[in-house]
Amino acid sequence: MISKIIEKKLVSLQLVRGLSSSTARSARNNAFNTVITEEVATKSPQLVTLHNRLRLPGSFKLSTLGRCLTCIQKDNKYPNNVGLSIFGKNLLSYHATELLLMKYPRLPLNVLNNAINGIIGDETLYSIGKEWGIQTDSSTAVEKFLNEEPEEITIGRLRFDNQNKSIESNLTVIDKKNTLTQEVAMASAVKSIVGAYYASSKSLQDTKKFIYNYILTTRHLKIQDMFEFEQPTRELAALCKRQGLEQPVTRLLSESGRASKRPVFLVAVFSGNEKLGESFGASLREAKIRASVNALMNWYLYSSLDVKLPSDADYSRETLKEVDHGIVIV
Amino acid sequence: MFSQIIKSGIQSQKRSVSTESLPKLAVKNKFKSRGSAFNFKPQKVEPGVYHQPSPSIPSPLQKTPNAFLPASDIRKSSSSEYTAEDVSYMPPLSSVKEKKYHLTAQQIEEIRQLRNSDPYTYTRKALAKKFDCSEFFVSLVVDCPPDRLKDMAGRLDTIKSTWSVRKKEAKSDHEKRKQNWYRNA
Structure with a gap:
């Protein structure tokens, strides 16, 4: 009896889309007949809370915030966030790239790309979204219907077709077709x-202030751990030649227990009388390689004292002092 | 250097206040209140800001070497932190050889020919000695023929097969640690 009623209501709500013809379905997907209205959105506790928590301006409507939480979905009656998300990604990548490039003007391209991914990659944004308190909607359409979940509660949650659907306990279906992972959706x-x-x-x-306060400055990126060199000693020699410095010479500063099981050598790389880098090692070879790596990191991680960003109001091209020559080619 | 530090440390511990007011001990003993190391009187420190850098190697994010600073940077100084005398006390690990650039195109072609014709006689070492250049230069000029490379890899595998489990583990651990050299990890 109950199942019959459910079936009837489901059909009436057009939730069983599989039954309708494919052309009708595609038409329905493209035309969003329902829009989240401001009236409904103001009733949503999650949207109001998120709006206040992020200190969004009054011009940022709650209905827009509701749209931001609507990901691309198969049976979706609301307009989704695809366009806004692409626009937001461009804003984020502009500010992240600008910050890193101006702060570390000599950063190699692959380190720069990975650093940008570390700041505004999907995994990072997922943890940021979780910290903002965005809830994900894990209930199915049937559950919503049976619970008589009001619309304002539904629109306050992040809605997407999850790639991993847990049907029962210990049983998960992974469907990669037209679905998103939780990370990507968030x-x-x-x-x-x-x-x-x-x-x-x-x-x-x-917008820049918002991005800095809520995204860029909330994570500490260990950029010094993102380097790996293949031939550090040769690369350093090539760098010194390019920069018109004297050929690098590795010199022993101090040592302990040369004949023991655990010797320690402290060495430094010098170019003339200028020290370029310093490190230690259990063998002279290790110490030499580590010192060269340290010297190269000293070069690549140079940061000027007064960093002016192109998006700053008082930025002018004249303030740009250091222009990098690019990475050292060995 | 250490003896100097210790010396200056003792000097700084010199008493600046008289011990006349100290109470006399009832029992006769060998304690000398005037010269005792326990009678420590630290020197007065003037108020102000003191920079005490940690004794560890400075991080690349904290300090850029003077040579690597661009000319426009205000931190750039014309003189080096070290004098030639300071540097002379630090022995170099290897001597810097002047590059000779003495080999002609014909000789380089000869190196290639010899290496490819008989790689077992004309090894990198033998060619370097014959042409008075570095082994590294030979490797730049010509690669090892693939047959010899395969043979040597086979020989190495034979040697590796005799290794005990402990030795294998130790070798693989060393390889893993070695990767960290290039990452400064």
Whole structure:
């Protein structure tokens, strides 16, 4: 009896999309007949809380915030966040690239790319979104219907077709077709909030402030751990030649227990009288390689004292002092 | 250097206040209140900001060497932190050889020919000695023929097969540790 009622209601709500013809389905997917209204959005406790928590401006409507949480979905009656997310990603990557490039002007390209991914990659944005308190909607359409979940509760959660669906306990279905992982979905929500921030505030400076306060400065990236060199001694010699410095010479500063099981050698690389790098090792070879690596890191991680970003109001081309010559080719 | 530090340390411990007011001990003993190391009187430190860098190697994020600073940077100084005398006390690990650039194109072609014709006689070492250049230069000029490379790899595998489990583990651990040299980890 109960199952019959459910079936009837499901059909009436057009939730069983599989039964309709394919052309009708595609038409329904493209045309969003329902839009999240401001009236409904103001009733949503999650949206109001998130809005206040992120100190979003008044011009950022709650209905827009609801849209940011709507990912691309198969049976979706609301407009999704795809466009906003692409826009937000571009804003984020602009600010992250600018910050890293101006702070560390000599950063090699592959380290730069990985560092950007570390700051604004999907995994990072997922943890940021979780910290913001964005809840994910894990209930199915049937469960929502049976619980008589109101619309304002549904729109306050992150909605997406999950790649990993747990049907029962200890049973998960992985469906990679037209689905998103939780990380990607949450990241798209965070990106679209950034995009919507600019779209609603129409101020690049305010958006920049938001990005710095809530995303870029919230994580500590260990950029010194992202380097790996193949031939550090040769690379350093090539660098010194390019920069017009004297050929590097590795010199022994101190040592302990040369004949013992655990010797320690402290060496430094000198170019003339200038010390380029210093390190230690259990063998002279190890210490020499480590010292060269240290010297190369000293070169690549140079940072000027007064960093002015192109997006700053008082930026001019004249303030750009250091232009990098690029990586050293061995 | 250490003896100097110790010496200056003793000097700094010199008493600056009289011990006349100290109470006399009732029992007669060998304690000399005037010269005792326990009678420590630290020198007064003037108020101000003191920079005490950690004795560890400075991080690349903290300090860029003077030679690597661009000319526009205000931290760049014209003189080096070290004098030639300081550097002379630090023995170099290997002597810097001046590059000779003495080999002609014909000789380089000869190196290639010899290496490819009989790689077992004309090894990298033998060619370096014959042409008075470095083994590294020979490796730049010509690669090892693939047959010999395969043969040597086979020989190495034979040697490795005789290794005990402990030796194998130790070798693989060393390889893993060696990767960290190139990462500064």
